[in-house]
Amino acid sequence: MRSSPTTSAGLLTDRYELTMLSAWVADGTAEHPAVFEAFARRLPVGRRYGLVGGTGRLIELVADFRFDADEVAWLEAEGVVDGRTAAYLRDFRFTGDVDGFREGEVYFPHSPILTVTGTLGECVVLETLVLSVLNHDTAVASAAARMVTAAQGRPLVEMGSRRTHEQAAVAAARAAYVAGFASTSNLAAGRQYGVPTVGTAAHAFTLAYPTEAAAFRSQVAAQGVGTTLLVDTYDIAEGIRTAVEVAGPGLGAVRIDSGDLADEARRARAQLDSLGATATRILVTSDLDEHLIAELAEAPVDGYGVGTRVVTGSGHPTANLVYKLVAVGDEPGGPLRPVTKRSPDKLSVGGRKATRRRYDAGLLVEETFAIDETTEDTVEVALMRAGAVVHSPTLDDVRAHAVASLASLPPEAHRLDDGPAHVVATGVSVP
């Protein structure tokens, strides 16, 4: 059996989208042209930038967005949609265009990360899926990017699968890799997305043997001396002594998962060196986040395993992106008029935007958007045309783009303490 519920992407949708669609199918509005944008009104409190995650995953889901016949029958039986809307859903294919920021691009408040153009009907039913994918993956990528900065080149392993929903875990591993993590513990992310996987052993492994030495002997027999031995099940100093005794000074690495990690790493380094295991690496884990990683910069640590805090966005588990109608026509194929709601605490700007950036000595100093139709020099790229994906970078391309985009931020924007968004996109020309 498949691990995942056999649900079409179409049902991963809030009911109100189909409520709206029913009215629009009934009066013909469903065929009017529309533009929706996904953007953040503000970044999570204290964050200076965000990193776009999930775009690649999203556009594949949009290209295959369907409602199965039995799902449509259920929707009709439940009174969610009437017969005419049911017919609309049975034939549903997204046939519009999608433009947006590249995955791995830094973004700021009001940056129009994704722009969806099509009929009102086909754009509105994508709302929940667009936001679910982008809000989750972007939250993880944004947190992961700060951890990568804090690690100053030391490798990070994503190992938070157990702290989040079992399918979210796979997407989180992918998003952390995009942001610069070296690898993941999640096997599905390895198989589905090609993210490098790593794995050592848990305390249960050692506890299953009469002695720690017996456990280490078994692991080395199966994995070779290059393996990573978890040395803190009973006593770290004793564990390290036993580890080197069993594996020899060629032991790959030791992992420490408890205690004051800086102190323990220093003690472990001295002990390993005194035992001749000068090339044995020290990996630390245990509720790390970007701040704790930064505090360990001076400790002799060779790599970090990060779990809970990266998959839950380090305090901000959602990116708070919204998906808003910004332009609409009043007849099929008709001209678009910009629209926006007026609620004073939720301001947004109507009209389809094109985003441009100004750099000084390679560093990003300004982001502006204009309500225009030209696409010259814009941050946005074409992602889908007439319902087909037209942007398919490899995951390593996306990761390389993230490196470049993060490098365009000045040191100030990479600070981990709370601060304002590095730039806030501003409108410059509204025709």
Place this chain on the structure above:
Amino acid sequence: MRSSPTTSAGLLTDRYELTMLSAWVADGTAEHPAVFEAFARRLPVGRRYGLVGGTGRLIELVADFRFDADEVAWLEAEGVVDGRTAAYLRDFRFTGDVDGFREGEVYFPHSPILTVTGTLGECVVLETLVLSVLNHDTAVASAAARMVTAAQGRPLVEMGSRRTHEQAAVAAARAAYVAGFASTSNLAAGRQYGVPTVGTAAHAFTLAYPTEAAAFRSQVAAQGVGTTLLVDTYDIAEGIRTAVEVAGPGLGAVRIDSGDLADEARRARAQLDSLGATATRILVTSDLDEHLIAELAEAPVDGYGVGTRVVTGSGHPTANLVYKLVAVGDEPGGPLRPVTKRSPDKLSVGGRKATRRRYDAGLLVEETFAIDETTEDTVEVALMRAGAVVHSPTLDDVRAHAVASLASLPPEAHRLDDGPAHVVATGVSVP
């Protein structure tokens, strides 16, 4: 196409489980008997209790836990497992027993929520899946329960799908319903789990028409006057006036999604009453959590829509449950010895536990666990026997159990401010 990646549950696993398994298959330890327990060392900071979520979803996944032939081939090609372990995985079925707290049960630090008994090999590969499902669903259910308390009988709608991973959203809707939410916006949760679904309209609906009145007319034409009209796209007072003008005083409800919700609800009630719409209900949404819901207790609100904060666990997106080996044998079918790691900051108690509770006037006053084999009067129930599910309550049964379990807590435990766990399970007899 299916919306979900075609991955077997087996791959939703951390690589280290298969690293350990490889060593255990090689030296025969994989067939030794073992007991693992899932529990929380502590509750999220300030929480006085937790509510178990996800158990029903989990045991169905465990019963069907497999590795596909092509996945096993990939694991072998990647060097994750050797040939012998690959053969073990190809035939893998969980054949052990699972006991645990009922879904919808309140729990505390050290409560052994789930106990998995079998061979070391079959127990260890379940670790990530067990924790992913329970940590996510329990985090949502625990937050949702506090919101239900705060709402004092007013209905709550879960509408956070857009703020979390698209599959996590379905599980979150289910968990919130277990904890007492009335309904969800998520259609997949309606179809897969029978959670009642509701839906109104977004601001985009109104913006798509030349006037608010035209939008309301279209919605009422499609949905009838019992529908819920979103009245804050332009101006709330004007929106309400137009809504009643279009639908008449029999209008079902208005939704307000911005502004000071208490003030707006009071103004809206007075206006609706003055227009003769005395039975028209007022629904409020907009970043609600349990504290804001409690603050609205005196306002004339008829229902709450909760999004971000419920699906992200209201500040605690994971329950921090761990899955630990507590007893193991040294030969197949051999006697069990209790085990525990010694790290001072991560204390756990070895041995298989049975949990009992003492009540005073119907209120829970004590939770104790004993290391014994009897199952009399224990909180735990049998969930799986020899790999088969033996506990299949309906979701409404689970929900009813949550009501009863929450009612066993005194008012002190239901306080929303930070406080200590209501009780902490203590060991009473260790043979």
